[in-house]
Amino acid sequence: MPEISQDEIFDKVRQTLVDALSVEDDEVKPEATLTEDLGAESIDFLDIVFRLEKAFNIKIPQEELIPREILSNPDYVADRKLNARGLAALRSSMPHADLSEFEKDPDIDKISEVFTVSTICKFVESKLRAA
Amino acid sequence: MRWIWIDRFEEFESGRRAVAIKNVSLAEEHLHDHFPGFPLMPASLIVEGMAQTAGILVGEARNFAEKVILAKVKRATFHALARPGDQLRHEAQIEQLTDSAASTVGRVRVNGELLGEIDIVFSHIDQNISGIEFPRENFVFTREFRALLETFRGSSGKRILL
Numbered sequence: 001m002p003e004i005s006q007d008e009i010f011d012k013v014r015q016t017l018v019d020a021l022s023v024e025d026d027e028v029k030p031e032a033t034l035t036e037d038l039g040a041e042s043i044d045f046l047d048i049v050f051r052l053e054k055a056f057n058i059k060i061p062q063e064e065l066i067p068r069e070i071l072s073n074p075d076y077v078a079d080r081k082l083n084a085r086g087l088a089a090l091r092s093s094m095p096h097a098d099l100s101e102f103e104k105d106p107d108i109d110k111i112s113e114v115f116t117v118s119t120i121c122k123f124v125e126s127k128l129r130a131a
Numbered sequence: 132m133r134w135i136w137i138d139r140f141e142e143f144e145s146g147r148r149a150v151a152i153k154n155v156s157l158a159e160e161h162l163h164d165h166f167p168g169f170p171l172m173p174a175s176l177i178v179e180g181m182a183q184t185a186g187i188l189v190g191e192a193r194n195f196a197e198k199v200i201l202a203k204v205k206r207a208t209f210h211a212l213a214r215p216g217d218q219l220r221h222e223a224q225i226e227q228l229t230d231s232a233a234s235t236v237g238r239v240r241v242n243g244e245l246l247g248e249i250d251i252v253f254s255h256i257d258q259n260i261s262g263i264e265f266p267r268e269n270f271v272f273t274r275e276f277r278a279l280l281e282t283f284r285g286s287s288g289k290r291i292l293l
Contacts, residue, residue, distance in 0.1 A: 020205075043252070046259075047203050050227045062230075
């Protein structure tokens with residue numbers, strides 16, 4: 001992989017989010033959530049994925065960033081909450097995310113809160129390392 | 132009124148780029164209200180013209196199997212006004228295309244001069260909104276839209292002599 005530091009990844013991710021969501025530089029903090037703090041809507045995720053692909057010259061299959069299959073699998077979901085098996089599946093498919101808060105109340109409508117700026121940085125880092 | 136904001140394709144390279152023109156005319160009712168005494172083509176309709184140009188380009192790339200919906204206007208910057216008599220040239224290019232979405236870059240020119248820059252993200256809705264059933268038929272690409280492409284392929288905009 002080409003040498004790129006975590007700071008450089010953060011700077012590029014920040015610029016991507018500033019451009020995609022029309023937010024200010026200083027709003028893009030590592031702990032900021034994309035939806036709650038930065039105002040991203042689901043449709044913005046398509047845009048963000050395209051912009052990240054371009055900025056880092058990587059390919060991002062939709063399922064890798066947001067594993068919708070797990071969230072819509074009846075074996076994993078009851079009453080709009082993930083069960084233990086669903087959580088295990090989510091953990092293994094989203095190693096880039098910190099799921100500790102989500103696990104306390106695994107309401108699938110709250111999955112977007114898992115996506116912080118830091119989640120995106122870690123995801124990009126893992127893609128670059130695998131490249 | 133028909134909701135078609137391009138008149139003809141001038142160039143079409145499958146999966147890559149397309150150019151469509153739109154002639155702005157005082158026969159269009161709305162120009163007399165926008166604005167009385169100073170008719171201008173509304174910028175929102177120029178965006179729609181680009182969305183149609185780029186949307187047909189994206190749709191054709193998958194053989195019109197997908198329902199291509201405008202998800203987001205990433206950028207719409209205008210440098211000049213579009214007035215009656217102007218011929219807008221919508222130049223659209225596919226930047227990224229996946230199973231679920233596409234992004235396009237667009238330039239609008241009049242007489243070679245840049246009038247606007249319009250970049251768009253499209254969604255293939257059947258691949259994105261899980262759990263919602265849409266009608267099977269492709270309601271996005273109506274016969275009128277496909278006719279635009281067929282006209283281009285049939286005659287390439289050549290003069291039809293009598």
